[in-house]
Amino acid sequence: MLLIQEMKKEGFNVGCSVPTVKCTLFEDNSGTVYLANTPSMRPRTKHINVKCHHFRSMVASCALRIEKTTSEAQLADMLTKQSTLELFLAHRMAIMGW
Numbered sequence: 001m002l003l004i005q006e007m008k009k010e011g012f013n014v015g016c017s018v019p020t021v022k023c024t025l026f027e028d029n030s031g032t033v034y035l036a037n038t039p040s041m042r043p044r045t046k047h048i049n050v051k052c053h054h055f056r057s058m059v060a061s062c063a064l065r066i067e068k069t070t071s072e073a074q075l076a077d078m079l080t081k082q083s084t085l086e087l088f089l090a091h092r093m094a095i096m097g098w
Contacts, residue, residue, distance in 0.1 A: 022062070026069040028077075036066045
């Protein structure tokens with residue numbers, strides 16, 4: 001038996017036993033933000049995988065929020081995109097601390 005079920009059985013007020021998780025996804029691609037927040041399909045987006053529909057359902061249920069951010073704020077871009085030395089050093093400091 002789960003701990004929460006045992007506590008309910010003993011009369012403890014445990015509240016909701018299902019956790020609610022809310023997450024914010026920061027994206028620098030405005031097309032991606034638009035597709036995730038817009039429930040309509042376009043002729044050029046009909047090939048999109050089922051994963052996109054999963055994200056759309058998560059956005060619709062307010063469990064996931066997608067916000068537009070700048071490319072300079074994306075720390076992982078230092079691993080995939082060419083950038084200036086100053087931006088590389090700033091990202092390295094934010095990730096590694098040196």
